Amino acid sequence: MRVTFWGVRGSIASPGPATVRYGGNTTCIEIRTDNNELLILDAGTGLFPLSQSLLSEMPVTANILITHSHWDHIQGLPFFIPNFIPGNTLRLHGGFDPVTGKGIEQVMAVQMQYSFFPVREEEMKARLEYITLTPNIPHRIGSATITPCLLNHPVIDFGYRIDCNGKSVFFTGDHEPPYNIYPCDDRGYGEYQTFVDDRNAAIHDAMRNVDVLIADCSYTTAEYPSKRGWGHGTFASSIACAKAANAKILFCTHHEPLRSDAALEQVFQEALIESSSLCNGLDVQLAREGLTYEF
Template sequence: MKVRFWGVRGSIACPGPKTVRYGGNTTCIEIRTDNNELIILDAGTGIFPLSQMLLAELPVTANVLITHSHWDHIQGLPLFIPNFIPGNTLRLHGGFDPVSGKGIEQVMQVQLQYSFFPVREVEMKAKIEYVTLMPNETVQVGSARVTPCLLNHPVIDFGYRVECDGKSVFFTGDHEPPYNIYEPGEEGYDDYQMFVDEKAQSIVEAMRGVDVLIADSSYTDAEYASKKGWGHGTYSSSMATAKAAGAKLLFCTHHEPTRSDDALETVFAAALAANAEHTAGMDIRLAREGDVYEF
């Protein structure tokens, strides 16, 4: 299995001289099975350079797994070049949105409204298919098994476990570890803490023993105090989760867009030092646009 990062920034693309080393594109990760089947995790701006590379291997079937429908995870879809070429297939997977009452098809319908984009969906030349997924229900994608896990973000948000030929990857998308909304001593605290503990444990079990964990690590511990409830994790929370799940390799991603590459390396080094007692022997890396990991 091969993992390649095409976009590792969160919230908004941030190209420029201060983000050259780690990249400025928003979330997009390519997975190739041992049979060279193409699975794409999220469709941020990083999917555009990926689509340029795919022109060398047409026709393609792209199985895109959308974690959630926030802009930075879907905004590259209208410019996914194979959509404009006959013979290709885009198979879009994602969750049902209880607010709109629609499945993953709304991700394309909303973005391709004629007021916002000059090419309508009916004018796309590729075959576009939609697969609405349910939490914890495994689906077959080529030779891979994909299991969605409902995570914690201010919208329906799936993490995905991808398994193939005895190898596994788990991607959290955007995720904030569940926390108690009550203060200790308040009515409801104990009951809600039981829910939090059960949810946290179910997430760890969904990740159990993965070869590669790619986790939302947007904030430092100090930053998190003012970001609580925004739906994002910290370096420390990602490391703790990786440790609990027994993940073999952790990639920290969804880098804060205002953080330069130098600052990113500084806060990452500080997080490693702060968590050194609990992470001894673990393989922990910063996700970097262009990096490839094959196992």
């Protein structure tokens, strides 16, 4: 399998000289199976440069797996160039939204309302298909098995495990490890802690023994208290998660948009020192636009 990062920033695109090394595009990751099947994890602004790279291999069938519907994970969809070319197929996968009562088709329908985008969905030349997935129910795409896992974010949010020919990748999308909402002296604390422990154990099981874990590492441990409940993890929480799941390599992503490349490298090194006891046997790297990892 081959993993290529096209967007690694979180929340909002942040181009400029301060982010040129790691990139300013929002979340988009290309996965190629050993059979060269194309899977795409999220459709942030990084989807646009990815789509440009696909022009040399038309026609394409692109399977896009949407973790959740926040803007920084779907902004690139209207600008996915193959959508405008006959003969291509886009299959958009994602979860059911209990608030609207609609499936993943809503993501395209809302973005491409004529008030917001000058091309209607009906005018696109490619074949568009929508596949609504169910948590923990495997879904086959060619030679790959995709298993969605419900994670913790302010909207319905899937992590995705991809298994193919004995190799595996897990992508968290945006994820804050579940925590106890009760004070430790509250009578509800013990019961809720059981729920938290069970949820974290289920998430670790979904990631178990993956070759590659790509995880939300938005914040430092010091920053986290003021961001609690926003639905994002820390370097330390993701390293601990990777260790608990026995992952081989962890790529830290969803970089804070206000953090320059230099600042990102500094907090990353500090996080490695902070979690040094867990890093033995675990390869931890910063995700970077243009980085390809093949295994």
